[in-house]
Amino acid sequence: MAVTPRLEVRGLSKTFGTTTVLHGAEMTVLPGEVHGLAGQNGSGKSTVIKLLTGVHRPDSGAEYYVDGAPMRLPVRWPEVHAAGVSVVHQDLGLLDALTVAENICVGGFPTVFGRINRRRRDALAERTLARLGVAIDPTVPVETLTAAQRAEVAIARAMRDQTDGRGVIILDESTRALTGEDLERVHAMLRRLAAAGSSAVVISHNLGELMSVTDRITILRDGYVVGRGLATVDLDEPEIARRMLGGTVDTVTPRYDAQPSPAERDEVMTVSGLAGDGLENVSFGVGRGEVLGIIGVPGGGYEHLPYLLSGARRARAGVLRTPTGALELSRSSIVSCIRLGVVLVPERRDRDGLAFELTVRDNISLLALRRRGRPWFVGRRWQDDEAELAADRLDIRPRTPSLLVKQLSGGNQQKVLLAKWLHLGPTVMILHEPTQAVDVGARQDILRALQSAADSGVAVVIVSSEAEDLSAVCDRILMHTHGGELRQAETGTATPLLEQVYAYTESASRSAA
């Protein structure tokens, strides 16, 4: 290649403990190009960004060049930033109460004798915005801006110190909140940047967005680069999805074909008229021994379902029915939902799922303390036995109940989380992203455990964005659509499922625009 790449990484690997999450990744971004980075959750996308920005330290053997100049590793962010790399994070990092100019200039205020010069600050902000072709008054507070303008301000901050036609900006899911025209505006701005010679790396879940804005795409799957700088014109969404998902994992027997009709289903939970947190009028039922998947577009509101159904958050309206009784979801609580036999396995195991500083045994037996123990005494023996039983059932390794949870690998932590709730003998188990950030082997164990829970009569509801896992394990899959309605997905294999979700969203957002 005659052109010196704007940004080039080679042999980028990352190992956490014993798990390698990124295997020799490489990516080359050319000057004046918009480069896409695609991959499922846990494929290593965010790890790549964290390595490039110095959050994590890469394994030895990596190489990192900006405009041909080698960067020292592990990354010193100021050095890389000075070389021209900047990042816009998912949440944009704007302070609402401050003005556009203050937000743009933070970290590099023009000063006179150590004092911020307001005129020069506003002028710098204005110059930066003008260079990007954005018309925003630098003196207004950020909270008054639209979603698209906020994204533009964040991008302007990132590009502030770059001279025209240089630099590379990394957008880490920054356009997630944008749709329709807003997204178009930001894309147009990125194209202008690229036309002037700067480069952009766009990370997005939205395959349509990647198709429309990027020149080339790098695709990651399970920590490996499976598509290296592929020209976007040669790709289509199904092709990207196929590469992201790989061959369908076949170690778990798909059960999708064996779905009973609604009449045959022995419904143990019905939800009707659920509303709240962006959801409207959601109704569905799940049968005894059924594995039900619910999927939708990230940010569409379906990810609140697990919390609304389990009493972790109160809904605005809706009724939950199980054989044990009925519950007004606007007056629900964790305890009342547990009483109905509905339990939640939350997504963020570090924050909501497990107490990391306590032992595996303590975490697993927590829910049974009141039932198994007497008010004045809880024994240790049954807690150890239960923990071991769970370790056997779910293949938790190592199987030492006295180990602290933080000492386990992510996959094994997830199994402990499952065990904790299965231990309660629930009627319905609602899981949110149960396979997020666990490796392939653990993923299989978890899916298998869910199936075997279903075989024993538990109704399992999996709310997840992992089409592949849902197709592998579910009896029935519902897609959350914009109207709030849950439609049954038409087929069970991963790629068409993802296509359906995105296709449906696209047509919905087009009709909304």
Added chain:
Amino acid sequence: MTEFEQGAGTSVAHRAPDVLVEASAPAPVPPRRPRLTTSDHVRSVSSRYALLGVWAIMAAVYGGVMPGKFLQVSTLQTVFGSQSSLLLLALAALCTFVVGEFDLSFASVMGLSATIVPVLSSLHHVSIALSCAIALGACIGCGCLNALFVVGLGVPSLIVTLGSASLFLGISELISASNTISVTSKSFSDLALNNVVGLPLSFYYGLGLCLAFAYVITWTPVGRHIVFVGANREVARLAGIPVNLIRAGSYIAAATVAGLAGILLVASVGGFDPTGASTYLLPALAAVFLGTAMVTPGQFNPMGTFFGIYFLETGILGLQLLGGTGWVQDAFYGAGLVIAVTVATLVRRRTSHA
């Protein structure tokens, strides 16, 4: 016990993962617990009780330097006999720390109860028992006040308890008119000072309360719930534990125990100057944090606090016998607090890698 029991009892340690589903054939194998090796045990015990070793070394050094003064039964009696109020006070602090809360007002609450008892019994001729009951009631009120602001209204606990500490101190000064008032009741002071096997009764109160505290935390459902609230509030909430009730309860329990500490203080010393309450704050905190480096490293625990109190007192007494004066206490407690937290952090880091 659950419907989800098939697959139990199969216990080939490293079976291939795909056998799991088919593994439902009941093969009753006797329960088998992975035994920790001896070296695991040694390492775990050594990290859990390392500070007791340091304590022994410290005592040995003092004994070597001044065998005549330090190696006496009276030294032992001073160390273990004089710190009971402080131990109770540290347990009060522990009540809030174990649930992940933060209370700076416990020393003032102790001061309040140590003021109310002599004021009522000496100046207003109320019986000692009734005075104590009223003092405890007032302390419980203080705890409720803290709980109302921190848990009920969601005001940061640092601000609330810093402010309420000063408020309670002011009230104490008001009712005592800033004088030290004494109680002269032999039967009352006997309750604290009666000698049992060489040590005053008050020592056994402290020990008893520590053991009770440790029992509740380790062996009762409420105690385990408390530990979870302290470890991760959201996990506890999603498990259906009444998190706010437990948080509020911790403030009230802390104030109650601090009130008991005040009563014990009056019983053993006879009177109290409320302005001196704040000098009890740092030693109690130092002991609580030192305790996190012992027994169950990385966690606030009552037996650790118990050892922490006497560890610090041994150090101070030794320095005083060496000729140190008033500055010794301040310096040792201050340095002790920082070193305690440092040691606890290091021990915890080791635990995570073991």
